[in-house]
Amino acid sequence: HAKKxxxxxxxxxxxxxxxxAHERFAVxxxxxxxxxxxxxxxxxxxxxxxxxxxxxxxxxxxxxxHPVRGLIMPEEFITIAEESGLLHQISKWIIPTxxxxxxxxxxxxxxxxxxxxxxxxxxxxHRDFEETVEASLLETxxxxxxxxxxxxxxxxxxxxxxVLGSMAAMKALGLQLSIDDxxxxxxxxxxxxxxxxxxxxxxxxxxxxxxxxxxxxxVVRAVISIGRSMQLKVIAEGVENASQLAxxxxxxSEEAQGYYFSRPLPVPKxxxxxxxxxxxxxNPRGREQLKQ
Ligand code: C2E
Ligand code: MG
Ligand code: MG
Ligand code: MG
Numbered sequence: 001h002a003k004k005x006x007x008x009x010x011x012x013x014x015x016x017x018x019x020x021a022h023e024r025f026a027v028x029x030x031x032x033x034x035x036x037x038x039x040x041x042x043x044x045x046x047x048x049x050x051x052x053x054x055x056x057x058x059x060x061x062x063x064x065x066h067p068v069r070g071l072i073m074p075e076e077f078i079t080i081a082e083e084s085g086l087l088h089q090i091s092k093w094i095i096p097t098x099x100x101x102x103x104x105x106x107x108x109x110x111x112x113x114x115x116x117x118x119x120x121x122x123x124x125x126h127r128d129f130e131e132t133v134e135a136s137l138l139e140t141x142x143x144x145x146x147x148x149x150x151x152x153x154x155x156x157x158x159x160x161x162x163v164l165g166s167m168a169a170m171k172a173l174g175l176q177l178s179i180d181d182x183x184x185x186x187x188x189x190x191x192x193x194x195x196x197x198x199x200x201x202x203x204x205x206x207x208x209x210x211x212x213x214x215x216x217x218x219v220v221r222a223v224i225s226i227g228r229s230m231q232l233k234v235i236a237e238g239v240e241n242a243s244q245l246a247x248x249x250x251x252x253s254e255e256a257q258g259y260y261f262s263r264p265l266p267v268p269k270x271x272x273x274x275x276x277x278x279x280x281x282x283n284p285r286g287r288e289q290l291k292q
Contacts, residue, residue, distance in 0.1 A: 028084045030066075031077060035089055039065050042097060043264035044115065046273065046280065047235060047257045050248065053281030055274070056235075056255050057114040057148065060098045061264045062090070082120050091123040092132050095147075099136040101267065102146050110274045116148035116178065121155040125162055130169055137173065144174030150201065151177065153185025164195065171196040178235075183219055193230065200227055204238025207258070210247050217247075224251055 034040060042060045049056040064072040081087040098115050105113055123129050137144055149170060156163050156179070167177055178199040179187075183206055187195075202223050206216045220236070227234035236248050239258030248256055261280040265273065 044270040045264040053279040059116040096136040099140040103140040114146040121158040148176035150180040199233040
């Protein structure tokens with residue numbers, strides 16, 4: 001039992017902390033139930049090739065379809081899931097689910113399309129991770145380069161030696177590797193050179209005010225230039241309007257992702273978009289119609 005000698009502050013905070021602990025416990029229980037009842041869904045967001053205007057790939061983003069609360073976004077549950085160890089099981093579901101979806105799209109004649117999965121540090125470092133990837137590739141027979149993994153700088157730096165080993169193993173299998181939210185972390189350029197990555201995803205915070213904020217513009221130019229000299233692809237995240245797109249095109253950016261092209265879509269809508277062979281640069285009307 002808590003001491004009662006903490007003064008007013010203590011008494012003020014205690015009920016709130018209890019409340020938070022209680023809510024957290026409730027969320028954990030709910031997450032467990034959600035896993036059993038398969039309430040998680042993946043939405044997919046296009047990545048656009050700025051040269052051709054076509055799909056360059058897509059990103060799988062998790063949502064929780066709660067029976068009462070409706071669609072819950074990852075920011076509301078990923079941290080609790082990770083801290084309570086449940087993200088492990090969720091991740092073991094995500095990887096095969098994405099591989100099966102890629103397989104299905106191929107069987108529907110859509111052709112070779114890649115999808116990216118976001119990975120938490122704890123799962124990437126777990127031995128189950130490599131087994132899960134290998135088993136999913138084996139089961140579905142999809143080309144390994146169709147599966148892309150997105151890691152943040154924080155994930156990489158959490159245990160560089162170990163993560164580097166897993167990254168090398170994934171490259172040996174033929175997967176694509178990206179650094180997500182690039183620019184807000186603390187990885188040094190000398191370190192970047194040692195990483196077996198294919199792509200840098202510029203964090204959306206730099207894209208937001210790109211036309212007006214000289215500091216952000218400088219960061220984005222620098223990342224594009226690092227990409228060129230290190231032979232890494234660069235993709236801009238969070239492109240929401242035509243002026244951001246124009247700025248990126250003028251700077252020679254080759255890939256982008258954001259609400260301007262499409263929000264993350266549930267599978268049926270994404271399938272429709274894929275079947276249209278949508279051109280995101282030349283067919284803004286088609287694009288508008290498919291916006292949620
Ligand atoms: P992220 O991987 O950096 O994903 C990009 C986020 O930005 C997504 O949010 C996406 O919906 C959103 N976004 C895309 N375009 C735009 C835009 O033009 N404007 C704005 N304002 N936002 C845009 P979402 O789906 O809520 O995911 C948030 C984060 O949750 C992700 O950031 C990722 O870190 C994490 N996450 C999502 N799915 C998974 C998953 O399956 N596993 C793990 N471990 N983390 C996930
Ligand atoms: Mg991502
Ligand atoms: Mg990101
Ligand atoms: Mg993010």
